[in-house]
Amino acid sequence: MKTIRVSVLRAVPAFAQGLVRDLRVRWALEEAGESYSEHVIGPEEQKSEPYRRLQPFGQVPVYEEGDLALFESGAIVHHIAQRSEALMPADAAGRARATAWMFAAMNSIEPAIQNLTTIDLVYAQEDWAKARRPGALEFAQRRLQDLATWLDGKRYLEDRFTAADLLMTTVLRMPRHTNLVAQIPVLENYRLRCEARPAFQRALAAQMAVFARHAA
């Protein structure tokens, strides 16, 4: 068994705590029953050349497993899911469907949500942000409504929990400063159902513990 190491941030603003993307990888490892160690980093290391060779955009997480280094949380979760039936069904069609929803979470939902959260959490005081917000909100709502239409009457995106539900849940957590998700019961219940998983709870506690330890 190879040792797994995941890079995580030492400190982030309160609005980002519990949302940083190593949460996805921690959660996947918890679901798969795999242990890992944390590589806690700060802004200096994020900018450093050796780190950029592992993560070209200077972000977290980096995933190291023996000689293999991976970046991009969606891809790392996919990698872990490949070897764990807790995260992916065994049949080829089921795996392809789960992968479709993984890309959908990262490419069709997250950008719409992140556009809005960036306006609210980074640029709220700017005149352009005030003028742009209604349009950004409407687009995010449209994507979430399409997702709710799909999820209506289902417990998960497909017929069982997969790595796609894991990624989608972390995206639905992002606009927690708004009622965007809460006002759509299908989505809110789905998010709560996935977050109730013990593996999620352990992953979240582990991320928060790093911030608490370094704030002290």
Place this chain on the structure above:
Amino acid sequence: MKTIRVSVLRAVPAFAQGLVRDLRVRWALEEAGESYSEHVIGPEEQKSEPYRRLQPFGQVPVYEEGDLALFESGAIVHHIAQRSEALMPADAAGRARATAWMFAAMNSIEPAIQNLTTIDLVYAQEDWAKARRPGALEFAQRRLQDLATWLDGKRYLEDRFTAADLLMTTVLRMPRHTNLVAQIPVLENYRLRCEARPAFQRALAAQMAVFARHAA
């Protein structure tokens, strides 16, 4: 051999021709040497309930192969790549690295580029867009510069052409109304190198032919 069918749009504005996301799937199928038929659709079908059951966000492409239906261009390309060494190396580590770059193209580069192209191509006359553009441009440039740093001295993202280069090239095509990519020679040469592939040329011609046929 199962029959493959890909949904494509009948008509799009000139600025989107050659950029619509079925191009990715056509290109992947051409690289893999697989034939496919087109399912040409218009706005009515995009909005229809049966289509939404295949593509929850009403977009193209939908990929149908026997009983399996997939959406999300990145995921469809990944699915095709799984069975073709033209698009993915055979070893597990190489496949994981290619997948990491596929997610990076879709989640770390495309949203930054699309944020800018939406401002330029949809909202250029709005006051908020004029005020926001410099910041959106700067963020897109930073991501592209990070990508160029990675690609410097390399022919491809990893040691050979993979499905990740295919996706990344289609993203680098998106800001073609600007000099964003052209002003970074490492990226411009990479884009041209990938676009020179006969499989890309056939895919692009096939997409453009649909628009020409239906405009006539």
